[in-house]
Amino acid sequence: MQTIQAINYSIHFNESCYNYLNEILQPNVYSKLFILVDENTSSYCLPNFIAQIATEVEIEIIELEAGEEFKNIETCVQVWQSLIELGGDRKSIIINLGGGVVTDLGGFVACTFKRGIDFVNVPTTLLSMVDASVGGKNGVDLGHLKNQIGVIKEPKAVLIDTQFLETLPQSEMLSGLAEMMKHGLISDKSYWDKFKNLNNLKSEDLDGLIYESVLIKNKIVSEDLTENGIRKALNFGHTLGHAIESYCLENTSKQNLLHGHAVAIGMILESYISKEKGLITNDEYQEIKYFINEYFEKVNFDENDINEIIDLMIFDKKNEFGKVQFALLKGIGNIQINETSSNELIFKAFEDYNL
Template sequence: MQTISATNYSIFFNEKSYEFLAEVLVPNRYSKVFILVDENTATHCLPTFLANLATEVTIEIIELEAGESQKNIETCLQLWHSLTELGGDRKSILINLGGGVISDIGGFVACTFKRGIDFINVPTTLLAMVDASIGGKNGVDLGNLKNQIGIIREPKAVLVLPEFLATLPSNEMRSGLAEMLKHGLIYDKEYWNQFKNLSDLNTEDLNILIHQSIQIKNNIVSEDLTENGIRKSLNFGHTLGHAIESYFLESDSKTPLLHGEAIAIGMILESYISKEKKLLTNEEYHEIKYIIKDIFETVNFSQTDIKNCIDLLIFDKKNEFGKVQFALLDGIGAIKINQECDNDLIYNAFEDYQS
């Protein structure tokens, strides 16, 4: 697959990823290579990665427990201490080998250690490949509130190795698929149409779709790195999706949802709101609803659940001047940003989602 050029870095695929590493990880450029993994990627991905990594620079491995619960400032403190104790300096480089949590927290730690060291993202989940590793957003959660603390700074490179997808359970693959569906809905109707017959896709088809999805996100980010305009379109499904994800994460009575599972719900809800605001036809809305529901199981919400999710909207990082901001569909393949919505319409969206 062809290398994609981002604003200040490149996204390499397959064998070109290891060729890039061999060229860049040399002693006169970097003093030490740190590789951040979680317990899953340490087992399933790290051996293959190290076997293909050709460098004379000293390598140190830092391992975290897996899961969203690790994406906090306390974990950052542990990582800063580990980097210091293992001899990290300003000429060190951090390679983030893992899913979205590893990409987000690893990038944030690299951006803040010694006032900033280089980092490379090597996403090992579908979600991280098409979303978390691309675009320079790095950060952590504040309690159960998603991505409240962070910085935008692009990596040295992103290396996409689809072979790692073979290590994923099916629910993790579906989670990443949600972001790919989003890219079609907000940017490219023809790309969206390719997901109507998922059962017909083979591995090569999936690799092509991954490349296209990354290209779509990169096109958007390249126009608006700091999210003052068109990059807000990537928030479609995330205003309500993040609130749902946060609520299920903090509630003792709920089973936490994967990011993509929550965003899938958010996309249906926000498509309903788009329809009610006359931005989306009834036919388009039902197409979106049924295609997403065919992939993701319906989650039940009580009235209390809905109220608690709505209460969390005020903490959404996209809000401006105390107003909750939505990115809504303006037909399939287009978007309108900075849209407001009253709570009654949100309640109606939840009701329709469950019907």
């Protein structure tokens, strides 16, 4: 797979990742290399990653507890303190080796430490490969509210080694699949159509699907880095999806949902809203609902759940002037941004989802 050029950085794949990394890790350029991992990537990914690095730059490992609940400022403080104690300076570089929590938080730590040091994202989950690590968004949650604190700043590079996917459980693979489906729905109908025949795809086809997904996201981000226009398209499924994810995180009576699972539900709900607003046909909606439900287990929401989820949407970072903003489908493969919806229509979307 050829290297993809983003606005101010490059995205490398598989064997070219380590060629690139070993070229830049020179002692006259970087004083120290910090590798940020969580408990999972420390065990399953770090040994193979370290074996590929050939550098004279001193290496230090910083390990986080695994889980979305640790993607917060308190964890950042711990990492900043570790960087100080281990001799980090403005010529240090951080490699974020992990899923979306590690790349989001690690990027934010790097952007703010000593007013900004270089960082490289090495995503190890399907979700982080096709979404979280690409595009320059870095940040943390505020309580259970997703991604409320952060900055937009590109990494020095993103290195995608698909061999890391062999360490993932099925649930994590599905979580990434949701974002890939989203890329097809908002931008490329022929790409979406490939997911309708996913059971017929061979494992070696996955690299090609990942590459296409990264191309779609990079193209959109390159047109609108700071999310003032078309980049909002990437939020399809996320206005309701983030609220659902936050609601499940803060309620002990609800099972926590992986990000992709919550977004998959959000895409069905927001497709229903798109249909009711006349932006897609009923056939298109039924197609989307059917194929997403084929892969993602349904979750039941009662009236109280729905009311609380609607209340949480007011904190969505896309909102402007107190109005909840949606990115809705305008046919499969197209998007319409800055749309609104009544609470009554949202309730109807949940009712239809619950059927």
